[in-house]
Amino acid sequence: MGEFDLIARYFTRPARPDGAVALGVGDDCALLAPTPGMQLAISSDMLVEGRHFFADVDPDALGHKALAVNLSDLAACGARPLAFTLALSLPRVDEAWLEGFSRGMWALADAHGCELVGGDTTQGPLNICITVFGEVPPGQALLRSGARPGDDIYVSGNLGDARLALEALLGHTPLPADVLARARQRLERPTPRVALGLALRGVASSAMDVSDGLLGDLSHILKASGVGARIDTHITSKLIAASAYPSSAGALFDAELIRQCTLAGGDDYELAFTAPPTQRDAVAAASQASSTPVTRIGTVLVTPGLQLVDAQGQPVDKRYASFDHFR
Amino acid sequence: MGEFDLIARYFTRPARPDGAVALGVGDDCALLAPTPGMQLAISSDMLVEGRHFFADVDPDALGHKALAVNLSDLAACGARPLAFTLALSLPRVDEAWLEGFSRGMWALADAHGCELVGGDTTQGPLNICITVFGEVPPGQALLRSGARPGDDIYVSGNLGDARLALEALLGHTPLPADVLARARQRLERPTPRVALGLALRGVASSAMDVSDGLLGDLSHILKASGVGARIDTHITSKLIAASAYPSSAGALFDAELIRQCTLAGGDDYELAFTAPPTQRDAVAAASQASSTPVTRIGTVLVTPGLQLVDAQGQPVDKRYASFDHFR
Structure with missing residues (x-):
């Protein structure tokens, strides 16, 4: 199968006549006709074998994730998805793989x-x-730069399960099969919070998606906004879904592993966002309208830096490093 | 140097206040504000080491080419460039390389x-x-689908020098040093024909950029337009710049090598386009306005297929295969 047959078979479908796409796959450029007056939100993510996914990952899951991580960036900006381009470097033409991926x-x-x-x-x-x-x-x-002192800090959905699955798959942490299966879903099939992002327009003061780990990503908001934050780790620690499974009960996870996974796990693709306390009802309404749970996890402070506190309000001294491709 | 320092140092500059970019590098998405009523032309190209360029290529040239091949797609559509995204996978942080590339x-x-x-x-x-x-x-x-029987076929600039350089660099063809140096410029620093593409709006009936080889790319126009073409190979053979250099005179190139390079060379990044004979003056004016030479190389025919003819109008029987990544 040649390059053009491959594109025709797996990556070409007629554009919907009512959409924003004036010309789809097959010419030198695609033509997009955004709704007049709207701004175009653009994001690009590159996934590399061995770095972002295992060589033997289910290609169907990989096709999902490759698009999901990009949609998550649109969600973080409160943008409505229109279209995407796909650039693919393949070692060989593997039709079963292409079929699953597409x-x-x-x-x-x-x-x-x-x-x-x-x-x-x-x-x-x-x-x-x-x-x-x-x-x-x-x-x-929704930008990273709008957080103001006194704002509440929220995160959507769950945190840490993707990292927990990764630790288990790397052989670092034993997990019961059913717990691994569910955590692995979070690693391999993240849910981009597009509906929540749209519902948070005019409600959230800042937002971003959690891809490298909560604290590291939150620090981008703090830096862009010129503020600090206090995060309640006893609340974030409860956001790992796996800890609630009956088979995970008891000694399966120690508190430190849970903190590592929830605070600096990465691959969560949840939204972290801030909103003034006056918007609590509006945040709850956005959560309900988008069928996406959100949890208040802290407060924006005037003083720069990230303070972690435990259930007693005492400082947690440990530092949690976020993922960096070149460190 | 970490990932975010790298982006800040080499790939971040403030957006110009008068441009279409409402928000540049540094948030989850960029925000683009196209001129109201305009369509957005989008193209994406992926360059892989060992496939599209040699590992030891000058990083400055590679930075040029990576963007040039994309601008060439905009040129082929007659679109005015606004902005681009860059996704980069790097084996390691090599500051000299990043400095040159950027x-x-x-x-x-x-x-x-x-x-x-x-x-x-x-x-x-x-x-x-x-x-x-x-x-x-x-x-x-400018689309691929607008060519009509009787239209003239044109190509901009030169053809075949990039391929000639590649053949020499691979050790397949000896070349005098000065000829190689100039041909290599064409391989490593192609000139996207943006101004010509803009000038051809309303003049050309179809267009595309020549990246995989003239005949292969032209066949996309013919297929999309449901037509055939006759190409004068004695004209296209003269479009290789290297044959005009004094040091290339005589036996340096055989006619067959020249045909191979000009008809199926690849990496030319010239525009191939069609226009009705009534537009010959307008094509000449577009050429002049954009300071880009163009040459009439053939005619669009009703009968599907590509006919190659020599100076005597006799058929050239040989087939010239265009580049395909998976053949």
Whole structure:
């Protein structure tokens, strides 16, 4: 199968006539016609074998995740997904792999009305680069720079399960099979919080998605906003779903592993965001409207830096380093 | 140096206040505000070490080329460049390499007023994925599907020098040093024909950029337009610049090598386009306005297929295969 047959078979579908895509796959460029007056939100993520995923990962899950991590960036800005491009470097043409990968990708794309409009395929070490486009009314994008002292700090959904699965898959931590299976779903099939991001427009003062670990990502908000924060670790520690499974009860996890996974785990693809206390009802309404649980985990402070406190309000001294590709 | 320092040092500059970029590098998404009513043209290309470039290529040239091949796609659509994202997988942080790569990239970006708005960096085998954004008035994009029987076929600039350089660098063909040096410039620093593409709006009936080889790329126009073509190989053979250098005179190149390089060389990044004979003056004016030479090389036919003819109008029987990553 040649390059163009491959694109035609796995990565080409007719554009929907009512969408923002004026011209899809097959010419030198795709043509997008955003709603007049809207801004275009753009994000790009590159996934590398051995770095972001295991060589033997289910290709369906990989197709899902490659798009999910990009949609998560749109969610963090409160942008509505429109379209994406896919650039793919493949060691060889493996039809079973392409079939699975494209299936996982299309399923998530369809769920969000996000159309594949173009891209590139080449031979080389497995590498997936997706660039995603969404739209947002001018001035309404959720940015990292809007957090103000006194704001509440929230996170959506669960934290730490993806990292827990990774630790188990790497052989660092034993896990019961059912716990691993569920945690692995979180690692391999993250849920981009697109509906929550849209519902938080005009409500949240700042937002970003948690991809490298809660504290590291939160520190980007704090730096961009020129503020500090206090985080209640007894609350964040409860956000790891696995600890609630009956088979995980008791000694399975120590408190330190849970803190590591929830505070600096990475691969969560939840939204961390801030909002003034006057918006608590609006945050609850956004959570309900988007069917996405959110938890208040701390407060924005005037003093720069991140303070971690335990259930008694006492400082937690340990530092939790976030993921960095070159450290 | 960590991931975020690397991005800050080499890949972040303030967005120009008068441009289409509402928010550049540093948040979850970039925000683009295209001119109201314009369509957004999008293209993405991935370059892999050992496949698209040699491991020891000058990083400045590579930074240029990685963006140039994307701008060439915008040129082929007649779109004005606005912005691009860069996703980069690097084996390690090599500051000299990053310094050179970013210098070459910025120089070309500045020449076209095209801003870097975001992207991704990760560790892995060297891989460069750029996605570029331009704008074009609705209905004015140059497409592959507009060629009509009787149209003239044109190509810009020169053909075949990039392939000739590649053959020499691979040790397949000996070349005098000065000829190689100039041909190598064409391989490593292609010139995206952006100004010509803009000038051809409303003039050309179809267009695309020549990246995989003239005949293969032209066949995409023919297929999309449902037509055939006759190409004058005695004209295309003269488009290789190297054959005109004094030191290349005589026996340096055989006619067959020249045909191979000009018809199926690849990496030319010229524009191939069609226009009705009534537009010959307009094509000449577009050429002049953009300071880009163009040459009429053939005619669009009703009968599908590509006919190659020599100076006597006799058929050239040999087939020239274009580049395909998976064949």
